[in-house]
Amino acid sequence: LKSNRGYWANKFGYQLGVKYVDAFKIKNLDLQAESNRVRPFTYSHFDSVASYTHYNQPFAHVLGANFQEFIGIAKYQPINKLYLQGKLIYYYQGLDTGRANFGSNPFRNYKDRNGKDFGYNVGFGDRVNVTNISLLASYELFENFFIDGNILRRVYKRFNGNQNSSVISLGIRWNMSRRDFDF
Secondary structure (H helix, E strand, O other): OOOOOOOOOOOOEEEEEEEEOOHHHOOOEEEEEEEEEEOOOOOOOOOHHHOOEEOOEEOOOOOOOOEEEEEEEEEEOOOOOEEEEEEEEEEEEEEOEOOEOOOOOOOOOOOOOOOOOOOOOOOOOEEEEEEEEEEEEEEEEEOOEEEEEEEEEEEEEEOOEEOOEEEEEEEEEEOOOOOOOOO
16 A cells, blocks of 8 residues: 555545535535545455445446546525535546456456556546536425426546537426436
8 A cells, every 4th residue: 555556456445525514604505525536446356246236236336446536516595495506526537448457347357457466546447537517506486396407518538539418408396306417
């Protein structure tokens, strides 16, 4: 750990975050910041039954492993029944490619490491950089009946090209929480 040579068996992750309620003495303004980091091979095992997965999904985090993520959220209620939210998510990850295992997929056997034990640092592999920005306005027309407007912009950068997308949505919901599609 101290030499930071990227030994594959140094498996750990962390999540750090802070929340500031009524930020800067502004009533109903809440700010939140979070950072998540998971080293390569953290949730994998040589037997896929023993990996940290459930129903063919990574158990701890949707990205699996070999990533660093930063999240910023601002929520504000300027008037009664109007809710505003801005969210910024940025992460980079080293993905596995073909037969090369860089430790991002918890279903892959960690013994298949391309014949080396060192050099596995976070983001090593087929590196992707992703930025998600979303803005939400939600108005409660009457109790538990909401009208939601959302703008989502996703910038996905990879060595072989970018895949950018934007989604604008308008919807209603009644007696249910809003679903977020951050990934």
